[in-house]
Amino acid sequence: MTSLSDIRSTFLEYFKRQGHEVVASSPLVPRNDPTLMFTNSGMVQFKNRFTGVESGPYQRATTSQKCVRAGGKHNDLDNVGYTARHHTFFEMLGNFSFGDYFKAEAIPFAWELLTKDFGIDKSKLLTTVYHTDDEAFEMWKKIGVSEDRIIRIATDDNFWRMGPTGPCGPCTEVFYDHGDHIWGGPPGSAEEDGDRFIEIWNVVFMQNEQFEDGTLKPLDMQSIDTGMGLERIGALLQGGHDNYETDLFRALIEASAHATSTDPFGDQNVHHRVIADHLRSTSFLIAEGVLPSNEGRGYVLRRIMRRAMRHAHLLGAQDPVMHRLVPALVREMGAAYPELGQEQKLIEDTLLNEEIRFKTTLDRGLKLLDDALVDVADGADLPGETAFKLYDTYGFPLDLTQDALREKGRGVDTDGFDAAMAEQKAKARAAWSGTGAAADAAIWFDLADTHGATEFLGYETETAEGQLVALVSGTEAAEAAGEGEEVTLIFNQTPFYAESGGQVGDTGTIRTETGEARITDTKKAAGLFLHIATVTSGTITRGQGAELVVDPARRGAIRANHSATHLLHEALREALGDHVAQRGSLNAPDRLRFDFSHTAAMDTSELEQVERDVNRFIQQNTAVTTRIMTPDDARAMGAQALFGEKYGDEVRVVSMGDAPTGKGPDGQTYSIELCGGTHVARTGDIGVFALLSEGASSSGVRRIEALTGQAALDHLRDRDGTLTRVEGLLKSKGSETADRVKALMDERKALTNEVAQLRRELAMSGGGAAAPEAKDVNGVSFMAQVMQGVTGKDLPGMIDDMKGAMGSGAVLLIADADGKVAVAAGVTQDLTDQVSAVDLVRAAVAELGGKGGGGRPDMAQGGAKDVTNAESAIAAAEAVIAG
Ligand code: SER
Numbered sequence: 001m002t003s004l005s006d007i008r009s010t011f012l013e014y015f016k017r018q019g020h021e022v023v024a025s026s027p028l029v030p031r032n033d034p035t036l037m038f039t040n041s042g043m044v045q046f047k048n049r050f051t052g053v054e055s056g057p058y059q060r061a062t063t064s065q066k067c068v069r070a071g072g073k074h075n076d077l078d079n080v081g082y083t084a085r086h087h088t089f090f091e092m093l094g095n096f097s098f099g100d101y102f103k104a105e106a107i108p109f110a111w112e113l114l115t116k117d118f119g120i121d122k123s124k125l126l127t128t129v130y131h132t133d134d135e136a137f138e139m140w141k142k143i144g145v146s147e148d149r150i151i152r153i154a155t156d157d158n159f160w161r162m163g164p165t166g167p168c169g170p171c172t173e174v175f176y177d178h179g180d181h182i183w184g185g186p187p188g189s190a191e192e193d194g195d196r197f198i199e200i201w202n203v204v205f206m207q208n209e210q211f212e213d214g215t216l217k218p219l220d221m222q223s224i225d226t227g228m229g230l231e232r233i234g235a236l237l238q239g240g241h242d243n244y245e246t247d248l249f250r251a252l253i254e255a256s257a258h259a260t261s262t263d264p265f266g267d268q269n270v271h272h273r274v275i276a277d278h279l280r281s282t283s284f285l286i287a288e289g290v291l292p293s294n295e296g297r298g299y300v301l302r303r304i305m306r307r308a309m310r311h312a313h314l315l316g317a318q319d320p321v322m323h324r325l326v327p328a329l330v331r332e333m334g335a336a337y338p339e340l341g342q343e344q345k346l347i348e349d350t351l352l353n354e355e356i357r358f359k360t361t362l363d364r365g366l367k368l369l370d371d372a373l374v375d376v377a378d379g380a381d382l383p384g385e386t387a388f389k390l391y392d393t394y395g396f397p398l399d400l401t402q403d404a405l406r407e408k409g410r411g412v413d414t415d416g417f418d419a420a421m422a423e424q425k426a427k428a429r430a431a432w433s434g435t436g437a438a439a440d441a442a443i444w445f446d447l448a449d450t451h452g453a454t455e456f457l458g459y460e461t462e463t464a465e466g467q468l469v470a471l472v473s474g475t476e477a478a479e480a481a482g483e484g485e486e487v488t489l490i491f492n493q494t495p496f497y498a499e500s501g502g503q504v505g506d507t508g509t510i511r512t513e514t515g516e517a518r519i520t521d522t523k524k525a526a527g528l529f530l531h532i533a534t535v536t537s538g539t540i541t542r543g544q545g546a547e548l549v550v551d552p553a554r555r556g557a558i559r560a561n562h563s564a565t566h567l568l569h570e571a572l573r574e575a576l577g578d579h580v581a582q583r584g585s586l587n588a589p590d591r592l593r594f595d596f597s598h599t600a601a602m603d604t605s606e607l608e609q610v611e612r613d614v615n616r617f618i619q620q621n622t623a624v625t626t627r628i629m630t631p632d633d634a635r636a637m638g639a640q641a642l643f644g645e646k647y648g649d650e651v652r653v654v655s656m657g658d659a660p661t662g663k664g665p666d667g668q669t670y671s672i673e674l675c676g677g678t679h680v681a682r683t684g685d686i687g688v689f690a691l692l693s694e695g696a697s698s699s700g701v702r703r704i705e706a707l708t709g710q711a712a713l714d715h716l717r718d719r720d721g722t723l724t725r726v727e728g729l730l731k732s733k734g735s736e737t738a739d740r741v742k743a744l745m746d747e748r749k750a751l752t753n754e755v756a757q758l759r760r761e762l763a764m765s766g767g768g769a770a771a772p773e774a775k776d777v778n779g780v781s782f783m784a785q786v787m788q789g790v791t792g793k794d795l796p797g798m799i800d801d802m803k804g805a806m807g808s809g810a811v812l813l814i815a816d817a818d819g820k821v822a823v824a825a826g827v828t829q830d831l832t833d834q835v836s837a838v839d840l841v842r843a844a845v846a847e848l849g850g851k852g853g854g855g856r857p858d859m860a861q862g863g864a865k866d867v868t869n870a871e872s873a874i875a876a877a878e879a880v881i882a883g
Contacts, residue, residue, distance in 0.1 A: 004234045004248045007118075008064050008336060011093045011228070014113050015062035020095055023061045025337070027288050028068050029297060029457070034465040034492060034545050035163060037297060038068035042094030043162070043204075043225040049098045050167035050206045050223050059100035064230065064336065065092045068281050071300030077307070077399060081274035082406075084195065084235075084242040088304055089281035091230040099221030106203050106224045107139045110174060114201070118237060124177045126151065126197070128187045130158040130170035136205070140172070153188050160204040160225075167206050167219065174201040178241050198241060201228045212543075244273045248332050252276035255328035260315040271311040278308035279325050280333075286350045287343040289460040291628045293650070295527070296455035296493070303397040305354050310400055312355075313362055320355035323348040346625065349665075353629045357650075358395060365394030369404060379409070384416015391417075392424065425449065443475055444525040447490060453527030455493040458506070458678060459626070462550040466491030468512065471542055472530075480541040481517075481533075489517065489531040489540075495550050496531060498524035502585035503562055503677040508551045509536075512544040554589045555678070560686045560708040561592035563624060563679045564614060566656060567689070568594055568706065569640060570671040571613035575606050582640070583701045587677065591692065591707055598702045602694050614689040617657040617670055621684030624656040631674065638663030639672040652676050656683055688712045759790055760798045774809060777881040780831060781809035784874040786867060790815040792822025799826035799859060812840055812877045814848070814870050821848055821864040825877065832857040835881050843880045844873035 002010075012022050026045035030036045033044060042065040048054040070077040070088040079086035095109065114120045127145055129136040131154040140150045161168040175187060175197045184194020206223040208216045231243040238246050244253065253272040256279075257264035264272055285301050292302040305322070312321040326348050334341040372386045382405060390396035402412050429445050451469040471478040472488040481487040489510065496519060499505035505522035510531070515538030523530045540546070565585055573580045576598055584595035602610075634653045635641060638661070641651075656679075657670025664672055680686055690712035697703035707715050727733055732740045774781045783802060790798075795813050802811045808828045815822040825840035837860040841853035845862040847869045853862025 002234075002237050004230055004246055005336065007234050007237060008091065008093065008230055010117055011113070011230075012062050012064060014117050015060075015095045015109070018060070018095075018109060020060040020062040021058035023058075023063050025063060025066045025091075028066050028284060029288055029290060029460070030465075031461060031463070032465055034467040035165075037071050037300065039065065040067050040069050041065070041162075042067075042092045042227050043096065043167075043206075046096055046098070046225070047162065047166060049096075050219065050225065051209055052099075052220050056098070059098050061096045061098075063092075063094055063096075065094060066284055066337070067092050068285065070281060070304055071297070077304065078402065078406075080277045081270045081311070084244065085198075085229075085232060087231060087243065087277050087280075089277065089284055093228045093230055093233070094226050095224065096226070097224035099223055102222045102224060103136055103139060103205055106205075106226065107136065107172065108143060110201055110203055110226065111143050114174065118233070120176070120236070125149070126175050126177065126186060128153045128158055128173045128175070130154075130172075133158075133170050133172070133205075136170075136172045151186060151188050157187070160202065161210060165210055165212050167208070167223075167225075168210050168216075169205045169207040171202055171204040173199050173203070176200050176236055182241075195241060198232065198236070200233055200236060202226060244276070249273075249276050251332050252279060252325065252328055255325045256312075256315075256321070259321050259324045260312060260317045262315050268315055271315050274311040275308050275322070275325070278304045279322060279329055282308070282322070282351065283326060283329055283340060283347045284337070286347045287337075287339040291350060291626070291652075292354050293628070295453045299397075302354070303399055305351065306358055306395070306397055307400050307403055309355050309358050310362065310404065313359075313366075320352050320359070322355055323351040326351065346627075349627055353627060353633065356633075357630055361394040365390050365396050366404070368394065369396075369401065373408070373410075376410075381411045381413040384413040384418070385420050387412045387414075387417045388420035388424075391421075443472060443477065444528055444530075447472075447477070448526040448528050451490070451492065451528075454491060454529040456495075456497070456529065457493050458495040458497050458550065461495050462508075462552050462555055464493065464495045464548055466493045466510075466546055466548050468540065468542055468544050468546050471540070478542075480539050481535050482539045483515075483535050483537055485535045487517075487533055487535070489519075489533045490528050491531070491546065491548065494522075494529050494531070494548055496522040496529060496548060497550075497555070497558075497678055498522045498529045500524060501675060501677050502565075503558060503587040504589070505532075506550045506555055506558075508549050510540075510546045510548050512538075512540050512546045514538045514544070515540040557589040557709060557711070558587055559678050559680050561589070562587040562675075562677045563656065563683065564618075564686050564689050564706065564708045565592050565594055566654065566671045566673050566675070566679075567614045567617050567683070567686075568592075568610065568704065569596070569673070570657070571610045571617075572596055572598075572704075574613060575609045576602070583697070590711060591705055594704045594706070595697045595701050596704070597700055599700050601696070602702065607691055607694060611689065611691045617659075618683050618686045618689060620658060621682050622656065622658050623682050624654065624679045626679070627653045627655070629653055634672070634674055637665065637672055638669070639674055641674045654679055688716075690715050756794050756797065759794050760801060774806065775878075777878050778883060780835060780881050781806055782812075782878060782881055783809060784812040784814075784877065786814045786816060786870045789817050791817045792820065792824070792861065792863065795822060795824035795861065796859060799824050802826065803828050810835055810837070810840065810877075810881060812844055812874060814844065814864075814867060814873060816867040821850070821867050822861065823848065823850070823853065823864055823873070824859070824861045826859050827857060829858060836860075839880050840877040843876040847873035847876050 016022050028038050030039050030044050042063050049056055067090050068088060076086045077088055080088055115122050126149040127140050128151045131152040137150055158171050160171045178196050182196040184196030185191030186197050204225040206225050207219055209219055210216055234246040235241055235243045253264050253276050256272045256275045262268045282301060282305050290297050290301050292298055308322060326344055330340050330344055387398060387401045390401050391398060398417060447470050457464045468489060469492050470490040471481055496506040508519050510517050515535055517533040517535045517540060519531045519533050521532040565587055569582055581597045583597055586593040628650055631651050634651050639653055651674045654675045655664060655669045655672045658668055659670040661670055663669045687709035690707045692705040692707055694704050727737050730737055730740045774783045792815055795815050798813060799811050803826045808830050811826045813824050823841050823844045825837040827835050827837045836857040838855055841860040841862045845853045845864050848864030849866045850862060850864030853860060855861055
């Protein structure tokens with residue numbers, strides 16, 4: 001039997017021989033098309049090559065492209081399990097020409113591969129062409145297909161369009177006739193929907209471009225885009241027409257049967273089919289970083305996961321099943337898609353967490369559903385409110401409820417469901433404006449109602465395309481903005497991180513076909529990401545597609561700082577104790593700041609330990625992982641959560657570092673935090689960590705500032721430069737330098753004391769002049785003198801010495817050095833009742849052009865300006881004593 005893997009390689013090899021470059025599948029989340037939820041055909045990655053916007057190194061390519069059709073425009077989810085050919089995930093084989101070959105080669109390529117390499121019986125094949133495409137008709141004829149087997153189709157079935165805009169063109173399709181024992185008619189007939197004639201290959205002649213206003217313009221070059229579903233051709237080549245009976249699906253269905261101890265066939269087969277299909281789409285999406293959420297792509301993922309989980313439940317599975325099937329998928333598809341093996345752990349953990357979580361409400365939800373049906377008339381729809389309650393309280397996506405009812409031949413009143421949803425939104429909004437928030441918030445709610453929440457792509461990419469769904473100037477919606485205007489831009493999806501959790505908003509640029517804008521900040525309101533923009537050239541208009549580019553260097557620095565903050569938090573807990581809890585943080589491009597509860601200043605050894613620990617885990621260079629789980633599960637794993645913070649019913653958990661902490665699934669995780677921020681892929685990406693400062697922030701809260709990466713290196717280099725200069729001056733090296741500085745400081749202190757002592761002694765001895773004579777004033781022995789070259793701070797010591805020498809008396813000294821005049825007076829204790837030193841100083845200061853002066857009755861000081869009147873100053877003091 002030819003396995004799907006063999007068919008895939010036969011296809012790629014065939015086109016490689018025909019000069020095609022074998023190009024890897026592009027991601028499921030398209031990077032170049034803001035209107036597509038998921039890549040849904042092989043041409044998506046080449047869209048801009050067909051329109052000529054981009055050029056490339058090859059003109060012929062062949063791929064096996066991962067595709068998802070769930071959510072968005074192409075949604076096959078509801079049918080999966082019940083039909084032979086519907087999938088949420090499939091592989092599309094394709095060959096592409098970019099202005100190189102056209103119809104004359106594409107048609108023979110397809111025919112040769114099908115009939116020779118794949119060996120399909122020619123008599124079983126028939127083809128269709130667009131009704132006006134005589135050229136293609138003639139080519140099929142020339143190749144040997146009889147005219148009655150070339151069917152002209154006038155509908156859009158043979159004019160392929162990507163969507164409302166984009167490259168498009170007429171196509172020719174190849175069909176396989178499974179024989180008259182199966183019901184169905186040829187394409188274009190009334191019975192075409194039957195299973196007898198199955199389309200196996202679509203060859204599109206890309207020659208037009210469709211524009212939003214409906215116009216269709218010819219493209220400059222003519223190209224080829226073909227698509228063949230691997231599962232479908234696989235079924236055919238393996239002798240059947242049921243994709244789920246191919247080798248790959250059989251293996252997955254066997255794994256599902258084994259894990260649930262059930263029969264792979266019979267009544268249970270439908271559940272296994274759902275599980276096998278959904279295992280593929282969910283695993284591939286998770287491998288690309290899409291995680292379950294309640295918005296956008298994450299919600300589509302959740303819907304698929306939960307649908308599979310309900311079917312596992314229907315098989316009677318008591319314990320989570322999906323994660324146990326991942327090894328079988330990796331065995332089957334890991335060689336062609338290495339990302340499955342690389343991300344196996346993330347896929348398994350994410351499936352397990354989601355299944356554990358959903359199981360807690362699944363039984364109660366199903367019971368509610370059964371009870372509700374008792375009251376609903378036979379064949380009538382389930383009331384919308386019940387479906388909404390299942391959604392809101394039990395986590396049943398609407399399509400899961402519909403799937404459950406389908407088995408009972410019933411539907412859901414979807415209008416009632418929408419009404420209940422709208423009512424809940426209105427309540428949430430009323431509650432929000434009731435909090436007294438800014439009045440301009442109303443517009444964000446209106447826009448969120450109309451356009452839905454912005455989808456954040458920035459965990460995975462820093463550039464992406466987005467559709468500009470709204471412009472807001474001030475608090476008013478606008479249609480367009482021209483050069484120089486400041487506006488807020490809202491896109492359906494964005495790689496820009498909006499300020500939250502201490503991480504600053506991203507900056508960067510956006511570009512549309514007609515203009516460019518600089519994004520100076522990104523904020524969040526009502527689920528929308530608000531890009532604060534200044535239009536730098538041209539005009540940007542609502543509805544346009546835009547290329548959004550985050551400033552990568554700035555984001556890289558922010559990311560490093562944010563991850564380092566997590567390591568710092570843990571290092572602080574290790575160094576200081578478990579009481580350390582985050583009280584605030586800032587993750588900016590140039591630095592990080594972390595506030596934490598701790599009462600005492602950290603000493604040098606604590607700081608050294610923290611810095612060393614953070615760098616140790618940076619050097620460990622282990623992968624940083626992200627999981628989605630409930631806050632309770634996260635806490636049970638040892639995650640740090642912000643005290644008093646309200647978390648939703650699910651959280652992002654970021655883990656890093658390998659250490660025997662007892663935390664995490666294997667007790668080996670160093671840091672586990674609830675966090676919505678962006679992080680490095682591996683701790684080594686932080687580069688290096690350097691502490692800048694540690695100090696008090698508020699009562700009981702300390703603040704650390706630190707740097708990472710280049711900023712840390714620059715800082716360390718700067719300090720090193722300073723040290724080198726100091727070493728040069730001191731003529732010493734390394735740790736000696738500190739000893740030298742200490743010795744110099746001690747020496748300086750000793751010298752300063754000595755100088756002061758010498759000055760005093762000099763002054764006491766009259767400074768070379770006659771020592772002052774004590775004079776009797778009103779029975780008080782009074783000594784006064786002007787001291788040249790003595791500063792104010794030397795005076796108190798001198799006064800004490802003089803008072804000591806006199807035993808009883810009053811002293812007045814006027815110091816004059818470097819243009820500064822200072823006055824001090826002293827009175828021995830026995831006389832302070834009679835004379836106050838303060839009065840003496842004040843009297844003298846007034847004469848010397850100064851003001852005030854103060855101190856105690858036994859010792860006072862003051863400052864003045866000019867020493868010229870020293871005699872009168874002394875006389876004024878004398879007069880005070882004289883009374
Ligand atoms: N784009 C075409 C399709 O999806 C052929 O690849 O069918």
